[in-house]
Amino acid sequence: MDALVWDQVVTLHGRVENELAKALQRRHGIGLSEFRALCRLSHADDGELRMQELADLIGLNQSSVSRLVARLETAGFTRRDLCANDRRGVYTVITDEGRAAVENASPTYYETLSRSLDDASSDPRVSGLVAALRTDVPVG
Template sequence: MASLDDDAWTGVVRLHARVEHELAAALQRRHGLGLSEYRALCHLSTAPDGELRMQELADLLGLNQSSVTRLVGRLEAAGFTRRDLCPDDRRGVYTVITDAGRTRKQEASGTYEGTLTAALDRAATVTGLGGLVAAVRDGARVSS
């Protein structure tokens, strides 16, 4: 028999998977961006000087070093970021958002926010997820 914690966690995982799938599909379809790419642009756009060390970006995105290297390679190929060496430590590599990256992030923000709201609204009607959606939204209001 599953514990209450297991049931709760299973619900969180279901909600997360459902919403992430909708976000990823909308961003790819409308803006040619993967969800991790969009989130990388978000982090870079709010970072001081629009730059982060590769390891910092990996930590923020919950990715390992090789995954973030591939992601940054895709962003660079699209012209949304560029790499820069750390002036104090030549082994340190920064990823810097470009003007094109800021523009694409801004264009995609409305899609992301609208899709997120719609996905949560739909999930709220699914048996077992409505309470979780309410808890997520209430938690966001309290922490704001």
Template sequence: MGADAKTTTADGLLWDGVVTLHGRVEHQLAKALQRSHGIGLSEYRALCRLSRAEDGELRMQELADLIGLNQSSVSRLVARLESAGLTRRAMCPKDRRGVYTVITDEGRAVQEKAAPTYAETLTEALDAAAAEPSLAPVLTALRRMPQLA
């Protein structure tokens, strides 16, 4: 037994499974969205968050927090979405330093068209992982969790 096996905790093993699961699912989602809709996974997630936001707009930092990107990455992401006509920028009327990104009608259409691909690919990827003995316990635990609002 190696030194690592002696120091690995149950939480460490669980987290390793989550990381492995996350990597596999993210890869499959990104591949399917790019192949079928010509958008990346971060672009899709940004469009989803914007489509659910009040008035279809979010501050840049809020969007970054919601999709797990830093400020620099979300700025580049929003620039790509703007170039494609999927979002536009708007200034905050109360605070001129605040910048919002706003989903366009075209952005909504792309998100709605890609949603079934995302949902089907997600289910397929999770079902495939559930069939693997090393990942099945992680999937069982995650799927038993109450749905988040």
């Protein structure tokens, strides 16, 4: 991947992330990181992940994921649990309220993602990248 393609990725990513974050906050009162964490938890075995694993899956550091999980707990979307085999291991577990939040916000996420990519496809700076993403054609 060359620098031009990377610049396209960064431009497109920033644009789409901004639109997703605004739509989720406006319509559902949750942030993009919160939504992504809840999605990961909803697909995990038993609806739980170790804190570090969740951090790795959504691209946050340990400190940021701790604050994120605290917000999710305050909202009633998750709870913490200790690992039965290793009492030092901390898990975050999705609640029924968290599953409902994912179910309610998912249509907004996917509609906004699709609309954002549609809008970006008319921008010559990123249109080739959008086309490649939608057809699995190698970029560059």
